[in-house]
């Protein structure tokens with residue numbers, strides 16, 4: 001792994017700890033049910049992570065393979081061919097698990113996988129863990145439509161917040177990307193508000209209105225949460241917020257379930273909220 005690709009933030013460990021706990025809970029909770037249990041890793045990496053201090057830890061793919069009660073199927077999606085090859089080696093070393101490696105773009109692979117699975121007989125946990133703004137809204141929508149998937153989604157707050165330029169005029173450059181992330185342009189009216197202050201011109205009695213201004217961090221988080229709630233019946237109210245050393249929000253880890261079954265929802269939500277609340 002090159003230096004640039006090494007992961008560093010404490011959030012890497014925290015994020016994977018949360019995933020590991022949920023996967024353990026999930027396969028245990030569903031152990032006596034007849035559903036085919038599927039784990040899908042949308043941005044799977046290579047099975048191992050080198051932290052900034054050089055320490056090597058298990059990546060999400062290895063964690064999922066090593067939980068006590070396994071899933072029936074594992075799908076690891078990774079765009080980078082070198083990393084996908086490392087995942088092939090991991091697959092080779094785990095003949096006791098049913099693993100498929102997909103060397104492709106996550107949006108294409110996730111949508112195809114979801115649409116080609118009969119969700120009447122399957123249940124799944126999806127982990128969508130991108131570096132930046134790769135995840136399309138359409139992919140989240142397809143996942144939510146199944147009614148059978150629990151999703152952990154690492155929302156790239158820093159990257160998206162940068163695309164929301166301070167000056168509304170500049171967003172023209174990133175509009176398409178933001179529309180892909182949010183499935184439309186409703187964000188424009190939420191993220192940019194007309195300044196309330198009316199500035200007085202130097203000419204007596206003549207007034208002109210100033211431009212739009214970007215809303216604050218809390219309002220952006222609220223927008224993202226509410227947006228996810230438009231397609232998922234349940235979104236955990238306490239997502240884990242990951243900040244860098246400068247106290248800037250980098251990522252937000254959201255948990256959602258697409259299940260409309262009240263019993264399944266209560267079980268998943270209780271567990272996810274508890275895991276998200278507890279920091280070690």
Ligand SMILES: C[S@@+](CC[C@H](N)C(=O)[O-])C[C@H]1O[C@@H](n2cnc3c(N)ncnc32)[C@H](O)[C@@H]1O
Nearest residue numbers: 043044045059060078079080105106129131134
């Ligand atoms: C944050 S890392 C994932 C880390 C991994 N979940 C782990 O715990 O080991 C993001 C990964 O997504 C891959 N990636 C980037 N763009 C992608 C895309 N469009 N589709 C699939 N994978 C992509 C990168 O090569 C990188 O390995």
